[in-house]
Amino acid sequence: MTTDISSLDPRIIARGREFFSSISGESPSVFNKGWWTGKVMDWAMKNEDFKVQMFRFVDVLPYLNTSESLSRHIEEYFAGDDSNIPDVLKWGATKTKIGGGLVAKVLNKTIRSNIESMARQFIIGQVSKEAVKGIKKLRKDGFAFVLDLLGEATVSEVESDAYREGYMEVLEAIQKELAKWKPLDGGGDDLDWGHAPKVNVAVKPSAFYSQSKPVDMDGTVEGMMSRIEPIYRKVMEMGGFMCIDMEQLKYKGATVELYKRLRTKYPDYPHLGIVFQAYLRSTDEDVRGLLAWARETGLPISIRLVKGAYWDYETVLAKQNGWPVPVWTHKPESDMAFERAARMILENADICHFACASHNIRTISAVMEMAADMNVAEDRYEFQVLYGMAEPVRKGLKNVARRVRLYCPYGDLLPGMAYLVRRLLENTANESFLKQTFADEADMDRLLENPEATLRRQLEGKCVAPEPEAQGGLPRFANFPPSDFTIEAERAAYPEAIARVRGVMGKEVPLFINGQEVRTGDHLDSYNPADPSEIIGSVCQAGVAEADDAIAAASEAYLSWRDVPAEERAEVLLKAARYLKDNIHDLSAMQILEVGKQWDQAQADVAEAIDFLEYYAREMIRLGNPRRMGRAPGEMSQLFYQGKGVAAVIAPWNFPLAISVGMVSAAIVSGCPVVYKPAGISSCVGYGLVEMWKAAGLPDGVFNYIPGRGSVIGDHIVEHPDVSVIAFTGSMEVGLRIQEKAARVQPGQQQCKRVIAEMGGKNATIIDDDADLDEAVLGVLYAAFGFQGQKCSACSRVIVLDAVYDRFVERLTEAARSVKLGPSENPANYMGPVVDKAARENVLRYVKIAEEEGNVLVKREVSDDLKATGGCYVPLTIVDGITREHRIAREEVFGPVLAVMRAKDMNDAIDIANSTRFALTGAIYSRSPANLELAYKQFRVGNLYLNKPSVGALVERHAFGGFKMSGVGSKSGGPDYLLQFLDPRLVCENTMRRGFAPIEEEDDWLG
């Protein structure tokens, strides 16, 4: 039907040349070195470190409300040793240090105003009045507009409401002016260019629903719809156009669905657009899909095609999560994809209006030539560029295509700075067309060549990536990926698995000793905390006799298992990991039902179990390799390790699979057979280990499963003379008791017992006065209330600097009021029931203490309907007015109770943070390099997170564990962990016989 793009190339190139010559000698203002902005851009392009510092400084700038704060940040960001800092900045920064006083203040003010005017270059106005004025001017210059309100980072429903109101307000303001605006190049209608509505707005859907999340597709679409629909109605009333912008990939599904619903709901109004991003690998399919949908439904649509603005974010996110990278990884691939999608849209011009949003002259030329080739009518496509960017391009476009629309953000400088950073990045990226064209002044032929040719050249010049490093022939360790709920199948898998598990649960769960199932007369039922009438399993309880049998079996197994080569022991772990991977949905479902984890939390737990297996397997292979000590010739000295003996593993219920598998597999791979006592509350999840080790082919006796009452077998196991290692995770009280009992050597005992105890925490998050609150609020919320706060890493104290206290607390409490409460089985719910009735009682006691000690800000209960189910719900509680002496600031609650504390400055905050008996996790949100550095050094906890929540530690990357009363032992999932199960042995051979020694390669022999 259409010509191949490459056959159009000569014409595209000719068109491009023409374009270039029409704008010859012009340059975008951002590259103008006669101006402050141009100078800064120039430095940023030349110096990567400066670029990072500069853009970060721009990002934090609007938070710097005082002169002191501004000076300090300039000093911290720029007054390093680096002499590469441009004088325009350095001078000011240096002066603040030396001079102080008035001069510095003036200079700092200059810096601030320079940056703010830089922002204004890209933002059409800070308030609606300004925006309307700006638009008017643009229209006078012959440009259409699409208006976009900044501030899409909404953390609560109140903020989403306000965002909606922002749109309504600007629309009202426009409405008042609208009649006065003459259409551009108008015909008879009151339409621009004879066919386009004069009013055009873009909306970012996620901003309209603070609880948007991929796992809850329906809820997200409904939430977005409820606030966007009124805007759309207003737009329709004004005869305008609305475009639904495309944001991060995670919202793509909901956005497309939202578009379809809205388009279907108002079938007769055609001026509704959607955006697709050429950088996404899925875009070909997505565009094809929507076009098919339009044909199917007979509803005309409109698509804006862009390159995409979240390339770094999507790539980093995918890399961090171990997901396939969803974007094209070579810039020309995105350009090719843009041309492909454009062609597809133009081919369907009859039902799809096209907005080509690109600054790339090759792309623009290609679109023009394709449209011409296909004889697409002018009213079926237009061009868009960003306000304040690429002025020569917009000028050229106007010359050749007439129909140019500028994308105009408006709004506060606070969110505006974030937008500015994005623009600066775009202008300084090496692969940016604008940079190449106007800053690098690249060869025109190169700029206009078919991106396919560019790609070929890039790939040809590229080195082959080195093979990933291996350990014992294994690929390098990588964390198991979290669920990607943007994938429909993944969303469907959970309800299916829950139903499957529900179908088979509720039975008797036996012990497992020496490879045999053992049943006892004593049972304990495990129930669903969301519905205690639902029994997960009736778990046989071990008594002293069964504990002794299990220890005897383990002791016997030790004699052979310790000598099984490390690689073979590791191999069993890898098989176990394979079993977990194959059954991850069912295992997650079991946790959702037995302990009330949300889907993602449950999946993360199984994933962590997989990680422990994969990591410890590699660690043991590493440690299993005897290490030569010294290099003396005539002597071969080797250090290696031997499992200490039988390990008793006493596990908690909150990470019922992960922590159990972690401790158990560490012991087993180290050569220590295990007697495993799961927590009573999660014994059914614990039974998963029996099935896992069976599947992995572990020899009998190496793993023994003995759920049992602590009061009956707890001390007995700990004191047993044949137990050499006790790995425990749980409360401080129990941990210290174990430590004390284990230290007394019993008659017949061979080894001094090694106790590994991970205990409690009272974890603080510090909010600096320059913190990015968009992130801090959500981070604290998640760290405090994820899985109902039942994590040893949970944030239970948030320490807020005075200067930002009110703003933060207000946003936090509103955010807390916005989340949904209810059964974890429903992915819409943010928080579910605590794990059992005893936990509920305990939390309620602490809520009472919180009420007595402080001032309750939030105390959200579930609905009465849910209460009536008898589920173990407790209120989501936030209390302020708390100081370090309060019990709620000192004792671990293990539930959704957050204490807010006020600090006068950073030192005070760190002091408060360090003031408990615990030292497990902590977090700080700050954009002050000095304060981050201070926290790095002085905020003394096992795991500290900078600008991240304090929860969600990943194996290896965030090797986990604390000190003080938080733990005895070295970090789980870290490089020293296995050593705790091992005794080092050294064998030194004198290799000299009769004065003659074979010389080994590594010997310190004669040069």
Add this chain to the structure above:
Amino acid sequence: MTTDISSLDPRIIARGREFFSSISGESPSVFNKGWWTGKVMDWAMKNEDFKVQMFRFVDVLPYLNTSESLSRHIEEYFAGDDSNIPDVLKWGATKTKIGGGLVAKVLNKTIRSNIESMARQFIIGQVSKEAVKGIKKLRKDGFAFVLDLLGEATVSEVESDAYREGYMEVLEAIQKELAKWKPLDGGGDDLDWGHAPKVNVAVKPSAFYSQSKPVDMDGTVEGMMSRIEPIYRKVMEMGGFMCIDMEQLKYKGATVELYKRLRTKYPDYPHLGIVFQAYLRSTDEDVRGLLAWARETGLPISIRLVKGAYWDYETVLAKQNGWPVPVWTHKPESDMAFERAARMILENADICHFACASHNIRTISAVMEMAADMNVAEDRYEFQVLYGMAEPVRKGLKNVARRVRLYCPYGDLLPGMAYLVRRLLENTANESFLKQTFADEADMDRLLENPEATLRRQLEGKCVAPEPEAQGGLPRFANFPPSDFTIEAERAAYPEAIARVRGVMGKEVPLFINGQEVRTGDHLDSYNPADPSEIIGSVCQAGVAEADDAIAAASEAYLSWRDVPAEERAEVLLKAARYLKDNIHDLSAMQILEVGKQWDQAQADVAEAIDFLEYYAREMIRLGNPRRMGRAPGEMSQLFYQGKGVAAVIAPWNFPLAISVGMVSAAIVSGCPVVYKPAGISSCVGYGLVEMWKAAGLPDGVFNYIPGRGSVIGDHIVEHPDVSVIAFTGSMEVGLRIQEKAARVQPGQQQCKRVIAEMGGKNATIIDDDADLDEAVLGVLYAAFGFQGQKCSACSRVIVLDAVYDRFVERLTEAARSVKLGPSENPANYMGPVVDKAARENVLRYVKIAEEEGNVLVKREVSDDLKATGGCYVPLTIVDGITREHRIAREEVFGPVLAVMRAKDMNDAIDIANSTRFALTGAIYSRSPANLELAYKQFRVGNLYLNKPSVGALVERHAFGGFKMSGVGSKSGGPDYLLQFLDPRLVCENTMRRGFAPIEEEDDWLG
């Protein structure tokens, strides 16, 4: 006076060519591939692994008395997967496995007889009769002889006596024949060649005195003299010649001295020779010195010049000890040295007779031409070669020089095999002239060129040695060298230092708290165990108040010290090491006086202290470097360590400086200030730490010295809430008590206490039936009685396989009867007093138990004179008839009491070895690869030594520590040690802001 050698080169080369052509086509029998030996040699030269196995097998062969043992060893040494094994061996080996029975027996017998006949090639006879017969034959062929009795490895005075008797016997036998022997090429006299005695014997002096050791130069010379003089008298009586052979470097001083004394004592008898080794760098000087001595005294001398036979041994020993390598490291250097020394001797031909002992045709030619050039008379020099070696050379020599003497070893095949191995090595070494000439058939010009040219060529072609690896800019860790007592200054330093220390000791020793000296009213005197009336110091004893002060000071210091950068903390340790190095003799002297260490033992203790400082400094630099965890982009996760808090160090007296410094410095470098309680018995040595840290500039409060009574402050320190780490070395009883007390958390306690306890041992040494008893006897003796057995690593059980039991026990008991007992101050003494009166009482109790439980083989007391001094002497005790149930086999004695136990086979032996509560050190002497492998796996102790004594662990190389009831914690001086003082911390930064993250080099970014 003489011509430069290089100007003689044309003549030397011409002479050499003539030599070669006179022997053209002939080859030494060892290289004849038509014979078994030749085949084996050929394989050995082609395959290094086979060579090692083959020569080791030859070494062990004479110990394989049964057919079963022989079969098993052939299997173990050769029946590996290696297809490179020559058929001649493999065939037999394989058959033993498959066929068994008669065929295998015959084949194995063949292998044995082949090897034995290989030995006979180099050994003129096994008994004196055979030797005399062999000599007769040689003389008939026109060769003179020099006779050497094999079996120089004497471990006791009985054996030295027997060795002397062996010489007397063969001299008697020769005497009977002597008259019948016609002189070679005789003139009128009854002398060979008209001038040389017909009888010529060589003696290895160290064999004549089993207690030879460099530190006791006088005693060694006297001991050697006492047995060599009778032989010399017999030789003189027969009108013969005696040459004193040169052995390992360590005997060189005594050997030269012996020569001088003997030569001076019989000034009128000129036929006494001595040997110098061209490979020693010191030989130029030694030869010059002896020639000067001859001129000075007017006594004519005789020198045999050889290349030297212990090159590997001397090099390995030097490398192992960190001494300068005493031999030339390039073969041509030795050849150059030979020619230089030869010239020097020939220049002094008037007073020095010269025996040129070389198989190197270049060397021989050079000597001939130099002699010719200098007109040296023929009766002033002769040539020597080894019996059975290099037949073409001896033939050629006879052709051109007439005066050829063969060096003829004779004696048992048992020592004979060791001699055989040396010869095989010599023939297969790549640089061997014989190999190059006759096996490699190297170019004649190369073989005859001036070694200076050869050297130049070798050095030119050589790569520059890579720089030694560094850690934090430091050179790689190396152990501090032990004293080299062959150096006279080193021998003199000890008495001087002892006198110096004696001059200042006996004073009050204060406490040291927070940088201040503190004196208390309570004192405890420390005395010299060899003479309790001698007071070393009057040591102030800390009470509870002082302990509290010290802990308070340490706690305060912790707040700053923990944050001092690791490199700076390490730097303090390196300064401390420098102080110890500068004061090593005085510090050693203090130990000799306070705890009764022998010189070398005391020096080793100080050296170990230095090692700990140097090693832990590097270790902390290594650990102090934050480690990036994971490679996720957008995230910077770092693992690093923080000192746990105040460390209490409770030290033992037996390694009073080393273990104290080890524990203390590990804590300090980790950031943990220390409260140090030395053992009461060694508090004066312990005070050395105060001076050391002062010299190193350690801040106040980081180190506090509080000697005190355990009953007063022991528990108090352990239970103190502000103590976070307890590092203890001492008895099991105390260690377990500490562990128990420390496990209970006290009110106000911040950290769970970490206990590092190195406790007792009941260490076994296993003697396999194929063990090299020459080494095993001395090894066990040293491990059991060195420093009076007061080491936790001391051997207290020797487990001997039935087959070798009688032979081993007899040699061991005789060796034990041969050592000297008395004050450690006198370096002649092997064993001194135990550390104090209480220790004496304790050991005597165990001696009584030993007497009750077993059969006392040795119970040696010091002389009555010494007893009368009141010194804390106990008898050196060896008891057999001990089984694993006996107390003497189970309880740690900590004194010179050795239990001998019988095992029926290796499994039984390992089972006995593992049967105690302890698992500290162990040793095995075996030449069975399978049994060494079995011990490696199954002899489960912290430090196992194969063919080495179980004592003398060096930092890093032998990282030290055990498990079971021997220890809690990881090996001191090993890579995991510092971790025990450290809490791991992890800081993870989210580096993504506004969707933008700087990409780090190691990030897992897009390829």
